[in-house]
Amino acid sequence: MLQNIRDNSQGWIAKTIIGVIVVLLALTGFDAIFNSAGNDNSAAEVNGEKISRYDLDQAVNMQRRQLAQQLGGDFDASLLDDKLLRDAALSSLVERTLLLQGAQKNGFDFSSQALDQLILQTPEFQVDGVFNAARFDQVIQQMGYSRLQFRDLLKQEMLIGQLRAGISGTGFVTEQQVDNFARLEMQTRDFSSLIVPADSSAVTPADDEIRKFYDANAERFRSPEQVVLEYVELNKEAFFDQVEVSDEALQELYQKQIANLxxxxxxxxxxxxxxxxxxxxxxxxxxxxxxxxxxxxxxxxxxxxxxxxxxxxxxxxxxxxxxxxxxxxxxxxxxxxxxxxxxxxxxxxxxxxxxxxxxSPEIPSFDSMKPELVRELKAQQVEQRFVEASKQLEDSAFEASDLAQPAQELGLTVQTTPAFPREGGEGIAANRQVIQAAFSDEVLVDGANSSVIELDPNTTVVVRVKQHLEAKALELDQVRDAIVQQLQRSKAAEKARSEGEELLTKLRDGQVVERQWQVVEAATRNQEGVQPAVLQAVFRMPKPAAKDQPTYAGMSLANGDFVLLRLNGVNEPEQALSDAERDNYRRFLASRAGQQDFAAYRQKLQEQAEIERY
Structure with a gap:
């Protein structure tokens, strides 16, 4: 069995290495997840192996950055629950540790030579299709890794991947299972549908209904508590025009960099x-x-x-x-x-x-590199000035009763946000730290300036509350239209459901409903032109006892309509599976079985492990 697992673990590598590298490349700006931090404070212990709080902090940062990348402009940091994020990150680290222990226990290994080959063949480390050591160093340094750290993390990913692919790859199914699944998958159904529409325009709620709904749902009709902030923003980019570099320093840096080629x-x-x-x-x-x-x-x-x-x-x-x-x-x-x-x-x-x-390396000219050299040299001075200015902003904001004095001392402009609630808003109001500061007792109640808040490595702000808008009940006239629409939708849907269920009872009693049915012959499970919810209901319906004895069902749709379903027949596949079809079904079922096996293995690791969370 172990040999089978090892054999099955080989084919996954080429498919996953690029994905691993791309994820690592995307999450730049922080140290290796499993880098030694010299921190004895443990977040958890798994079978005697400790997970440090440093590891946990980095994993939380990774999850936060992944969410930001996946959601793009829709990402709202204020909606993140830090405790849930931290719990999820710790659970992920615990499972990763268990899987690494499982891989080591089962004798999996990934040689240094194999790691070399992966690195050499990774496009992100190549220039013009050829591995480039300088490019490799540049990329991993951007991620915060040394060569050794990167190789260690990559080896861990490969070991976990071997284990996953090895166990999943041993999944198998019988030919009978393939036949049974194919028969169900290739089955088609003849059915008809009849829509009982929910007509909102035919419903006119009475004034007392509107008032009753308003009174019963008063908490829904409140304007949220909001604040308007004033803030000053300190941006590192603004300092680049304030510093100068000498030609001698530029030449010295140029010679140093070309010597590294x-x-x-x-x-x-x-x-x-x-x-x-x-x-x-x-x-x-x-x-x-x-x-x-x-x-x-x-x-x-x-x-x-x-x-x-x-x-x-x-x-x-x-x-x-x-x-x-x-x-x-x-x-x-x-x-x-x-x-x-x-x-x-x-x-x-x-x-x-x-x-x-x-x-031989191509030596770039001084002129071609000058803009980059200027920026690099300036960056050293800018960083120092930015730190000093941030400290000055912190001190000035603490001493001042408003933002006018800090703005004047540092040449900044006092800006204002639109009103936003505790859930956050746009611009700086989307930043979780800004939201927490804005609604803190110190800033909201005492009227003090906030401490310096880092929006990102290049930007800091100080905020104060300009206006506090208390939550209050909205008048009926302000929400009347919304209530009318809600009542129209719900009453129309209720009426459609009542009428539909009455018709369904008649149909099941053998009565004829003289309506225009929509007929669909030989519908597949992914039939185009039919709502997925309707298809799911059709394929759950019991098979008719005879051709002249259809079965009936009904359901409400998301838009409030009620649909009656009449199943006229179930068609079993007549043709035998081709070899290609059988192979496809076998691979799918074996893959699903393998995934289930791996899930069961992970569960077993959890159940047998000694895990202590601190």
């Missing part, structure tokens, strides 16, 4: 796994054939045991230093273009290495 070498190799004499002897035989004039790429395709490069003739693409095993790298950098090394031993086995090409 490194040569790239394109390697190909033939790998024979194992470090025993037999592996070395096999590679020596291949080396003799190369010396006799045989083609390196052809021999790599025939003999190399590196699954990532064998089909490409052993080609590993371009890479700089500190990517390969030290012994491999030393041999590679000793070669001239076109040369093949003697057998080289690494922890992965024995290699023959060929240097396919050398790519």
């Amino acid at each position: 490194s040569e790239q070498r394109r390697a190909a190799h033939i790998l024979i796994e194992g470090n025993d004499p037999k592996a070395k002897s096999t590679l020596e035989d291949i080396s003799k054939r190369l010396q006799a004039g045989e083609d390196f790429a052809a021999l790599a395709k025939e003999f190399s045991q590196d699954p990532g490069s064998a089909s490409e003739g052993g080609d590993l693409g371009f890479a700089g230093r500190d990517v390969y095993d030290p012994a491999f790298e030393e041999a590679l950098y000793a070669l001239q273009e076109g040369q093949v090394s003697a057998p080289v031993q690494t922890e992965f086995g024995w290699h023959l290495i060929k240097l396919l090409g050398v790519q």
Whole structure:
């Protein structure tokens, strides 16, 4: 069984690695989730393995950023429940820890060489289709990772992925299950429908009904408590025009940066796994054939045991230093273009290495890099000025009774927000910290300026309440139209349902309803032109006892209409499944069974684990 799981765990890698990298790339600006923080305060303990509060904080940040990315402009930070977010993040960390423990317990591993291949073949780390070490460093540094941290996290993702794919890949179904599922899936149904419309225009609520509804739902008809804020905003970008950099400093930085550009070498190799004499002897035989004039790429395709490069003739693409095993790298950098090394031993086995090409870095001109250099040098001064200005804003806002003094001292403009409730609003009013400050006792009740609030790494604000609008009951005249529409919809839907159920009773009693039925023949489960809710109801209806004995059902629709359904017949598939159809159904059912197996495995890990949350 374990071997089957391992076998099934191999095909998932190419499908998931890009997704893993893309997610990591999207969530820039924070340290590695499982980076060591030197924090002994634990958030939880799983089978003796601790999850630190630092890990939890980073996971919460990740979830918050993921939500912001997924929702885009619709993201409203004020609606996030921090406790729910934290509980969800901790549950995710606990499950991740359990899965890593499960992978290790079951002997899964992901070699350093396999990690190298993933990194080399990831498009986000390539320039013009070729791995670029400088690009790799730039990307992972943007994410807050060192090379070692990134490789550790990537290995963890691969181990969990192996475990998931391995267990899911062992799911299987019988041919009888395939036949039964296909029979139900390919079944069609003949039915007719009759709509009893909910006509809101035919309903005129009486004044006493409107008043009664208003009185019974008074809490629904209140304007929310709102505030109007004044605020001053300090933006880091504004400081860039206030600082200067010297030509000498620019030249010094330019020379430093071009010195970091490194040569790239394109390697190909033939790998024979194992470090025993037999592996070395096999590679020596291949080396003799190369010396006799045989083609390196052809021999790599025939003999190399590196699954990532064998089909490409052993080609590993371009890479700089500190990517390969030290012994491999030393041999590679000793070669001239076109040369093949003697057998080289690494922890992965024995290699023959060929240097396919050398790519010298293109040195950009000073003028082309000058804007970037200017910004980088200015950024160092700007950061210091921004910190100092933020501190000055904090002190001035604390001492002042309004925002006029801080604005004057720092050359800022006092701005005003539209009124917004405790749920938040637009602009800075969408920021959770701003909302909390605005409705805090210190700012709302005492009338004080807030402390400095960081909207993002480049922007801070101080707010104060300009106007407090208490919640109050809305007059009946203000909400009369909304109440009328609500009563019209509900009474029309009630009338349609009553009439529809009366007709349904007649139909089931064998009476004829002389109405215009909409006929649908051989409807499938995803029949176009039929509402999904109607289709679900049709396929739940019992099969008619005979052709002249249809079954009936009825249901209310979301718009208030009532629909009567008459099931005339159930059609079983007549043709046998083709091989392609059977394979598709088998794969689908096996995949579903595998997912259920993995869900059961996760549940078992939870049940058997010793988990303590602090």
